[in-house]
Amino acid sequence: MARTGGRRGTVALAVALVAAVPAGTFGLVAVSTYVSGGLAVLLGLALGIGWIVGLVRLVGAGAGCWLAAVGALLWLAALASVYSARDSMILGASGLTTTGRVTATHDRPQGKHPDSTYDVADEHGVPIPNGTVAARLRSHAVGDLLTVRYDPRGVAGARLPENVDLPRDLAGALGVNAFLMAATAGLGVAVVRNGRPRRVPFPRPGGGPRPR
Numbered sequence: 001m002a003r004t005g006g007r008r009g010t011v012a013l014a015v016a017l018v019a020a021v022p023a024g025t026f027g028l029v030a031v032s033t034y035v036s037g038g039l040a041v042l043l044g045l046a047l048g049i050g051w052i053v054g055l056v057r058l059v060g061a062g063a064g065c066w067l068a069a070v071g072a073l074l075w076l077a078a079l080a081s082v083y084s085a086r087d088s089m090i091l092g093a094s095g096l097t098t099t100g101r102v103t104a105t106h107d108r109p110q111g112k113h114p115d116s117t118y119d120v121a122d123e124h125g126v127p128i129p130n131g132t133v134a135a136r137l138r139s140h141a142v143g144d145l146l147t148v149r150y151d152p153r154g155v156a157g158a159r160l161p162e163n164v165d166l167p168r169d170l171a172g173a174l175g176v177n178a179f180l181m182a183a184t185a186g187l188g189v190a191v192v193r194n195g196r197p198r199r200v201p202f203p204r205p206g207g208g209p210r211p212r
Contacts, residue, residue, distance in 0.1 A: 007192055010058065014188025017054050021078065021181045024051060025173075029082045033090075033155055048075050059187055060196030074180050081176045085169040087156035092166050095149045095156070100128055102144045116140075120148055120158065129154030134163075 024047045032040035052071045059067055100120040107116045118140055120131045128150045140146060150158035 010188065010192055013054060013058050014185065014191070017051065017058060017188070018181050018184050020047075020051055020054075021184065022177050024048075025075075025078045025082045025177060028079065029086050033086065044079065048072065048079075051075060055184065055187070058191060060191075074176075074183070078173075078176045078180050081169070081173040085166065085173040087151075087159070088164050088166040088169040090151050090156035091149050091159060091164045095151050095164070097147065097149045097161060098122055098128070099145055099147045100131070101125075102140050102142050102146055103127070105140065105142060106132070118146065120146055128158055130156065131158045133158050133160060135160060 028040070028044055028047055031043065035043075052068050052075070055071045056068055100122050102118045103121045104119040105116055106118070115134060115136045116139065117132050117134050119127065120133055121127045128148065129152060131148065131150055133146065133148050135146070147161060148158045149161045149164055150156075
């Protein structure tokens with residue numbers, strides 16, 4: 001009876017974690033559209049930490065460290081993909097297109113594919129709301145003219161018009177979230193069938209088991 005109850009608890013936790021992926025990412029992005037950035041960050045941290053703690057509890061402490069790290073990276077990837085889709089939706093529905101002037105450049109040369117971002121102001125010199133634009137494979141200098149699409153409210157980040165692609169971004173968001181949900185469900189099924197993995201002790205430098 002106790003084993004059946006434990007299995008039911010594991011199944012319930014796995015189902016809750018799977019459902020929390022789209023509810024957490026899409027819900028947080030929807031809420032962040034209407035609340036301050038600081039509050040959105042706090043909500044995101046709370047949701048992410050809660051989900052990771054639940055994931056570690058599902059699988060067990062034996063795989064806690066690496067699972068927490070991988071889970072955090074996947075959660076951030078899912079969240080970023082949903083934010084990108086939201087920005088495309090806002091820019092496509094209510095964004096404005098203008099030709100602005102580059103006022104500052106921010107180069108990131110590290111990595112295999114270096115890129116740059118550019119601060120853009122309108123024709124009167126007023127900074128465009130949330131107007132830091134990424135322009136990969138292009139190089140601009142201060143004073144260059146740049147056509148951008150931006151959100152007058154500053155909720156969505158400005159982009160080059162050709163980078164506003166809602167179908168692509170939405171497909172990416174759904175794909176990343178679906179992958180994370182499937183991976184979580186797979187872990188849940190494995191735990192229900194095989195039990196939680198046992199902690200494997202690390203060998204001592206001098207040999208022999210670790211003292212208890």
